[in-house]
Amino acid sequence: MNANVGSFLHRWAQRDPERTALVDSGRGNLALSYRELDRQASRVAAHLLALGLGPGDRVAICTANGLDFVAAWFGTVYAGCTTLPIPVMSTAHEIAFRLKHAGCKALLADVDRSEIAHESSVRAGTRAKVLQVEEAIASNSGEAPPWGAAPDSVAMLLYTSGTTGAAKGVCITHESLGAHTKALVEQTLGLTEDDRVLGTLPLTHSYGIRTTLLAPFFAGARTVFVPKFSPTRTLELCTTHRITWLPAVPTMFVAWANQQGKPIPPALRWCLSAGAPLLEDVRLRAEKRLGAPVRQGYGLTEANLTTINAPPDVAVRGSSGKPVGGVTLRIADDFGEELPLGVHGEVLVRGQNVMAGYLDDKLATAHVMRGDWLHTGDIGFLDDEGRLTIVDRSKDLILRGGASIYPSEIEDVLLHHPAAHGVAVVGQPDDYYGEEIVAVVVRDSNVTAKELDEWARERLAPYKVPRRYAFVEALPQGASGKTLKRRLRDQLVSGEIIAEQLPSYRPAK
Secondary structure (H helix, E strand, O other): OOOOOOHHHHHHHHHOOOOEEEEEHHHOOEEEEHHHHHHHHHHHHHHHHHOOOOOOOEEEEEOOOOHHHHHHHHHHHHOOOEEEEOOOOOOHHHHHHHHHHHOOOEEEEOHHHHHHHHHHHHHHOOOOEEEEHHHHHHOOOOOOOOOOOOOOOEEEEEEEOOOOOOOEEEEEEHHHHHHHHHHHHHHHHOOOOOOEEEEOOOOOOHHHHHHHHHHHHHHOOEEEEOOOOOHHHHHHHHHHOOOOEEEEOHHHHHHHHOOOOOOOOOOOOEEEEOOOOOOHHHHHHHHHHHOOOEEEEEEEOOEEEEEEOOOOOOOOOOEEEEEOOOEEEEEEOOOOOEOOOOOOEEEEEEEOOEOOEEOOOHHHHHHHEEOOEEEEEEEEEEOOOOOEEEEEOOOOOEEEOOEEEOHHHHHHHHHOOOOEEEEEEEEEEEOOOEEEEEEEEEEOOOOOHHHHHHHHHOOOOHHHOOOEEEEOOOOOEOOOOOEOHHHHHHHHHHOOOOOEEOOOOOOOO
16 A cells, blocks of 8 residues: 555545645635646656655755645655755755755755755755756656655654754654544544635644645645735635634734734634644634634644644633544653643653654654653643643743744854853743743853844844843853753843843734
8 A cells, every 4th residue: 555645635636636725825826726736746756756866865845835835745755755844934054954964865945945945055065956846847757646655654854853952853754644644634623625724834844734735635625825924814815715724823813813804704613723832812812803713732843733622622721632543642750650630740642643753863762752652841731531731841942933942053053153152042921922032141242132133143044033132141050050041031030130122023914
């Protein structure tokens, strides 16, 4: 049996070829049928194969949400290659790291990212071929259907700092994506071929790929892709295209809850929030504005969409719901022993949504995969109905607008500035983003926040750049010499340490 997840698309192209698969709102609401999309993916696959790429080779993708990404992603898996989605706001430095670390043979980019793609390939010092998606689709290499992939072959690599340490490549197999998607659609989300999904989540992250690409295409549904989030524009699209299901992150629900004067979307059944905690007040206001239930889910890149508080289950304040089919949870103490219901402990996950491991990092994999359980580092409890509530998370992780920010990456960049003697990056509460990034710096000169901001912007994607800087004589340290970040957070909240606020970004109306 062919385990290739590209069969989701290919199957519907054969079963109901004229059914609309996607609408690209960034291209004037260009609509493509399953047959047309399958043909474009097949051409990308044939182009990759003609260039000598094939099963096991890794292909990076850096495009905006829409047709280019979808054709590139499915074309890559059709060819038996492993996809490596890269966030579109990444710098050349960040892209080069991924290309080099993963040993990518090619980088598929859209026209807008062609220049940075070439620069990144040069920086990486590899021989990664830089290809434009539109040229691959238009090539005369023919067409290639989905390759006969083995269940345990890696379909996708996603980079994350994981629960600890520096950036790692999370390996996700065809079998894992296939089984988890099937369970999501049939047992939890209840998607059918009549559903219309709004694709405003970044397709370069696991949450977006699973909910707006894989799940709808498995169900034969339609996704309306949005290249850039705007609360006004997305509400208009929900009305125009009669969107029935809406997955998003808390920041988006905040923006929607604050929107006035637009009609309530007429066809929404329910909405899913994940990526960060959703405040109950925001959830209730968003429900009123959107005219549909808003529920929470929980997951991480290593085990995405582990639990979902999906209808018809009742909404439980703060709960992320019950495990998706094929997923098992355990709440454990520091020794990995299971704790009773209602008792707080570390969330352990086992099931078909769990990664195969970190790329070329057996030590890190063994550290988090102990006793056949993924140790998430998040703290939560289970109620008597088996619903999960997260009460704390990996202590250093910053969740800004639904994006996972790993302080170690930012600290490494700032510490390379000649005037930075010590750096600790922490999260500070923010009304819009949930958390904002604060850099606490020990400096050996009169370097300014503006100068450090310019340094960071050259090396980090905009969403990772600190918006607040505080300068101290020394960082608080424990007996082991480790920086006490909890103390820093407390000092920032109490005003003992004052952080300078730089101009902050807010999305367009």
